[in-house]
Amino acid sequence: MHKRVNRIVVVGGGTAGWLAACRIAAAADPAAPEPLSVTLIESPDLPIIGVGEGTWPTIRGTLAKIGIDEAEFLDATDASFKQGSRFDGWRDGTADDSYHHPFTAPVDAAPRDLIAHWQSVGGAFADAVCAQPRLCAQHLAPRQRAMPGYAGAVNYAYHLDAVKLADLLRRVATERLGVVHLRDHVVGVDATDNGDISAVRTRESGKVEGDLFLDCTGHAALLIGGHYGVPLIDRSGVLFNDRALAVQVPVASDSPIAAQTNATAHAAGWIWDIGLPTRRGIGCVYSSSFASDDDAEKTLRDYLTRTAPGVDHDALSFRRLTFQSAHREQFWRGNCLALGLAAGFLEPLEASAIVLAELSIDALLDGFPVDRAAMALHADRFNNLFRYRWDRIVDFLKLHYVPSVRSEPYWRAHRDPDTIPDRLRELLEMWRTQPPSAADFPHADEIFPAASYQYVLYGMGAPPPLASAVRSPAGGETVGDAAQKMAQRARALAASLPTNRVYLDALRRSEPLVQKAIHV
């Protein structure tokens, strides 16, 4: 018998739940013979995690598909622009140890030619091949107000207030997209003989029946873990961090707003520093095997003293979070798909969590199962693709540690070959003789493409491979010409783009910005 998939029930009202509800409701065809219904159930007892301030450029497409105007989003979520990440102290911990992983790809050239060009001009790899680090150094916005929404002169994402994002998505879902919102606590699951979930039972509103259930219950993983018992695969032998101490620091209304996430290494982990118009979100990520909670607090307070002088630490509220770097063995089982923290979590380096939820929703909508009978095939395909994606993220995050020459036990342990995944070990061996290239990453939609690996590998000080005896195919622009054009473009952009502060303050006051022409 063919059972149509029409009733979508999302359990959990954090970033993952509301993104899913909005995307599905926005994609629903109202003229379909049996239109989709979307219900989101959110516990009044359990707050959302409320962290998750760094995003990936995919978020622009996600918000556009939901139908949210960019200016409305920036204002409602206290957001700022993010153009990548800067890593301080990861290589050797000395004062000039700093590199960028910008969102914009290097100039278009064969990887070997990029390396040869970088070697000929010297300096940092990212500076030699990309305009974006220079824009970040000046705290510039990636776009002008006159540009169409979500378009940029360079690639970008956002820093945002996660609680305000969930609020905005809830309003859009319920007021514009017809999502039914139940504030109720799920206390049980009803299942059919084949294990499918037929309904979730709530404390106040009784049963909520559905055809497809999205488990967005965060670390509780009520359906995928609680009902189906799908185990977690522990990745903490590769990525050691399991704690964070987070704080929000108010900033002066005229202070510059950083254009990138700053990630500063310390003896047993790293510190994130994310600039919003009204505050900085700062958090010390660490491994409890290498640092005590007191050590981490001292590290964070020292960082605050250095980077936020004059701020009264006693007036701040410090929040401790614990996590495990782990993901589910399967993400889709029966008629339940897990998204967000319910699917898993890896330490927040490179902000890979929200993007994984976005890509999961894309994959669900790309191959939306029309009826229950089709679901098993969709689930298999989804599980294979997302196991690949989680593995690649584990590799990429580990890459940030392996080339380090820092001497503390935590950093030495990260270089232990037994903690390096096999595939990454093989690639690192390969990259001694040739740079990371597209051939190393065969999937069409890699979250972190070869360019990301190049930025991190050479930013971390890995020696460039020896010059090859084989030339790149002739024809087209030389890398030197392309880099020269890129440098000209960087100068033109620097002269014409407003700073983040100027852009965002004018937006909040709803003033038109005086636009300077961009000549590139």
Ligand SMILES: Cc1cc2nc3c(=O)[nH]c(=O)nc-3n(C[C@H](O)[C@H](O)[C@H](O)COP(=O)(O)OP(=O)(O)OC[C@H]3O[C@@H](n4cnc5c(N)ncnc54)[C@H](O)[C@@H]3O)c2cc1C
């Ligand atoms: C320290 C730290 C830093 C992070 N930084 C980043 C970052 O920079 N970038 C990034 O992309 N990600 C980051 N993340 C991850 C990010 O916060 C999450 O992926 C994202 O917020 C999604 O969370 P969620 O919606 O899955 O879960 P949550 O926000 O925890 O929401 C869970 C929801 O489930 C509901 N719920 C639970 N049980 C029940 C029940 N029985 N009945 C009904 N409802 C229930 C709760 O009420 C809540 O609404 C970070 C995470 C941590 C721990």
